[in-house]
Amino acid sequence: MGQRFGCPENSRKLELSPNPSMRKEEDGEESREQAVKRGGKQLRALHGVADLNNGAIGLYNMGLSCCLNSLLQVFFMNTHFTVILRRIRVPIGHAEQKKSVPYQMLLLLEQMQRSKQRAVYPQELAHCLTVHNLKLFVQYDAAQLFLSLWNLIKNQITDWELADRLTRLYTIRVQEYLICEKCSFETTRESNMLTLPLPMFNSSSQRLKTLEDSLHCFFQPEQLTDNNMCLCEQCERKTSCLQGMRLTCLPQTLTLHLKRFYFKKSTWTQKISYSLPFSQSLDFNQILTQEQCHPDAKEKADWQYDLFAVVAHSGLASCGHYCAYIRSLTDCRWYCFNDSSVCQVSWDDVKSTYGNSRFHWGETAYLLVYMRKNPQ
Ligand code: ZN
Numbered sequence: 001m002g003q004r005f006g007c008p009e010n011s012r013k014l015e016l017s018p019n020p021s022m023r024k025e026e027d028g029e030e031s032r033e034q035a036v037k038r039g040g041k042q043l044r045a046l047h048g049v050a051d052l053n054n055g056a057i058g059l060y061n062m063g064l065s066c067c068l069n070s071l072l073q074v075f076f077m078n079t080h081f082t083v084i085l086r087r088i089r090v091p092i093g094h095a096e097q098k099k100s101v102p103y104q105m106l107l108l109l110e111q112m113q114r115s116k117q118r119a120v121y122p123q124e125l126a127h128c129l130t131v132h133n134l135k136l137f138v139q140y141d142a143a144q145l146f147l148s149l150w151n152l153i154k155n156q157i158t159d160w161e162l163a164d165r166l167t168r169l170y171t172i173r174v175q176e177y178l179i180c181e182k183c184s185f186e187t188t189r190e191s192n193m194l195t196l197p198l199p200m201f202n203s204s205s206q207r208l209k210t211l212e213d214s215l216h217c218f219f220q221p222e223q224l225t226d227n228n229m230c231l232c233e234q235c236e237r238k239t240s241c242l243q244g245m246r247l248t249c250l251p252q253t254l255t256l257h258l259k260r261f262y263f264k265k266s267t268w269t270q271k272i273s274y275s276l277p278f279s280q281s282l283d284f285n286q287i288l289t290q291e292q293c294h295p296d297a298k299e300k301a302d303w304q305y306d307l308f309a310v311v312a313h314s315g316l317a318s319c320g321h322y323c324a325y326i327r328s329l330t331d332c333r334w335y336c337f338n339d340s341s342v343c344q345v346s347w348d349d350v351k352s353t354y355g356n357s358r359f360h361w362g363e364t365a366y367l368l369v370y371m372r373k374n375p376q
Pocket of ligand 1: 182183233
C-alpha cells in the first residue's frame with residue numbers, strides 16, 4: 001500500500017478576504033441521500049482493506065487522535081511521499097531514533113504493512129511527537145497539525161537532497177505583489193506555501209458556490225485603502241494599492257484548505273458547514289485568468305490534477321471527529337480511513353463531504369489533496 005502525508009514549508013495563512021460572516025444557507029437538497037449513502041458505506045466495510053497491496057491498516061484512536069490518524073493515512077497512501085520516507089538515513093543511537101519523526105513514521109508504516117490485524121496503535125510515533133511539543137489528547141485543527149507534522153518531517157530529514165525533494169513534492173510557489181493605484185509602481189516578493197487557504201465567501205461576504213470559485217477568489221487582488229494604505233516608494237507617501245498573488249509553481253501533491261473555521265467575536269471558533277462542491281479533477285488553466293498566473297510560470301500545461309484525498313471533519317468546531325477519504329494510487333479505488341476502521345467507498349460517499357448547512361454535525365471536507373496527473 002502507499003501512504004501519504006505532507007505540507008509546504010514557511011506556509012503562510014494569507015487572508016485575501018475578510019473573515020467570513022456567518023450566514024444562513026439553503027443547501028439541504030443532498031441531506032437525505034447523503035445519510036443513506038453513509039449507511040451503505042458501512043455495509044461495504046472491508047475490515048482492513050485486504051485488497052490494497054499489503055492491506056491498508058487502520059490506526060487505533062488513542063484519545064482525540066483521529067486528526068493525527070487521518071493525516072498519517074494521507075501521508076502513507078501517497079507513494080510519492082513514501083518513496084522519500086523509505087530513503088531516509090536511520091538515526092544513530094536509540095535516543096535519536098526515538099525522537100526522529102520521519103524514522104518513527106517509517107517504523108509505523110512498516111508495522112502497518114506487516115500487521116495481520118485490522119489496525120495498529122501509533123503510540124511510538126505519538127510519543128515521539130510529544131517530545132516536539134505536539135501534545136496527545138488534544139483536539140487539533142487538521143490544517144495546523146499538517147503544517148506542524150510536515151515541518152517536523154522536513155526539518156529532521158538529514159539528507160538535504162531528500163529534504164529538497166520533499167519540499168518540491170508539496171510546495172506551492174507564488175509571487176505576492178503590491179501595485180500603487182496612483183503611479184502603478186509594483187513591488188513583488190516570491191514566497192512558498194504548503195496549503196492554499198481558500199475562502200468560503202468572497203470579499204463582499206457572498207457565499208462561494210464551488211471550489212473553482214473559491215480558487216479564483218483566492219487569487220483576486222484586494223484593494224487596500226484608508227487605514228490599510230501602503231507606502232509607495234515612487235510616490236513617497238501612503239497610497240491606495242492592490243495586493244494579490246500570482247501562481248508560479250504547483251507541486252505534485254497539492255493541498256487545499258477550506259477555511260471552514262473562523263473566530264466569532266474573537267472568543268470561540270465557529271464552523272461553516274454549507275455545501276462547497278469540488279470535482280475529481282482540476283485544471284488550473286481553466287480556473288485562473290492569465291493575470292492570476294506568473295508570466296514566467298513554467299509547466300502550466302501540467303497544472304492538471306486529480307483528487308487524491310479528502311480530510312473530512314464532522315461535528316462542531318469545538319468538538320468533532322476527523323476521517324480521511326483516500327483514493328488508492330495503486331488500485332484507484334476510494335477508501336474511508338476512520339481510525340481503526342477502513343472500508344471501500346464510492347465517489348458518491350466522498351461527495352457527501354461537500355457539506356450541508358442544515359446538518360451542522362454532518363461531514364464536511366476540510367483539506368482537499370490533489371495529485372498532479374502527469375508526475376514530474
Ligand atoms: Zn505610487
